[in-house]
Amino acid sequence: MRASFDLSLYLVLDPVQCGGHDAAIAVARAALEGGVTLVQLRAPEWHKRAWFELARDVLPIARTHRVPFVINDHVDVALAVGADGVHVGQRDLPADVTRKLLGPDALIGLSVSNLAEAEDADRFAGVIDYVGAGPVWATPTKADASAPCGIDGIAAIRARARFPTVAIGGIQADNAADVMRAKPDGIAVVSAICRASNPRDAAAALAATIAQSRS
């Protein structure tokens, strides 16, 4: 289990949305300057060699900002580059297997898309560090995503979950405040930063929205 981490503004770095390897590095750097508190690499269209090369390049940038860097799904890529952890979905390696492979200090997150999955996650107490709840809304970003749970769904999962909870799925600058009313521990964004004309400003604006919603 990770000693400390902050889910407030969680960037899912999709290098295809960013515009490729080099663009993704630039987005990661700018987003971290703007206030992102955690970075996950997710590149479902990419071969693993490209994941590895990008992860290796992003890790030191995240380290400079003292922000955890985790890999979606691919435990082997995380092990290969020495990333801080892995985020697994319901169809990836089981969370307990992931923990065994990564060891006790890794940061491990699990996706849950409804109350049943949130309740099922209880068996991973001591195994996972947080849950990613969503998608809040339908999103073209993730073709194989589960049915949207809405803001009420996030609130229900948050009320039920034994784990810190980050909301994900369709969250943009103009609806982030609405999502924060469900009291998640943070919000995860993909296109809101990866496709932003100025990722640093986009991250800073989202960070301000999150801070405001907590005041």
Added chain:
Amino acid sequence: MRASFDLSLYLVLDPVQCGGHDAAIAVARAALEGGVTLVQLRAPEWHKRAWFELARDVLPIARTHRVPFVINDHVDVALAVGADGVHVGQRDLPADVTRKLLGPDALIGLSVSNLAEAEDADRFAGVIDYVGAGPVWATPTKADASAPCGIDGIAAIRARARFPTVAIGGIQADNAADVMRAKPDGIAVVSAICRASNPRDAAAALAATIAQSRS
């Protein structure tokens, strides 16, 4: 490096071609009875949870037959189930990284599709155990395969390679003898066994062809 292994009749087990999880187990068992000398799991359409569950079920069957069982691409799945090794392509994790993750005793293969890649593989002396050369012919099995190298290409790679070489790509019962004239250390098949009406007989017939070509 693996102490000993036999590339003669190398089954690439594609569970989608077999007809699903249970059918793939039946094919693996029958093919091993028929004389397969190595089994690789490859399920590019599947999520990793399904790979994990099938790998966990196939491993003990391969062990019963004292045949190595390797995983295509996913080092994490291999580590999770304790498989004998991994086969990596040019766009998967680099071979040296794969070796570090799997340790000194694992069986590691690398795909090469032309003479340049076969020459490049020389830098992995002491890292990889064998090369998979191909595709010999174009095959609908692998949508993202490299250009076919033909039987002459296999012969050229075989003459050049410092590693045991298994030919792959479009090999069927009716052309296996032709491929063996290029003197590979073995042939790898997918649909020739996975789609066979009787996988045991298909494997036995291929094993007989290979034995005959060496006599």
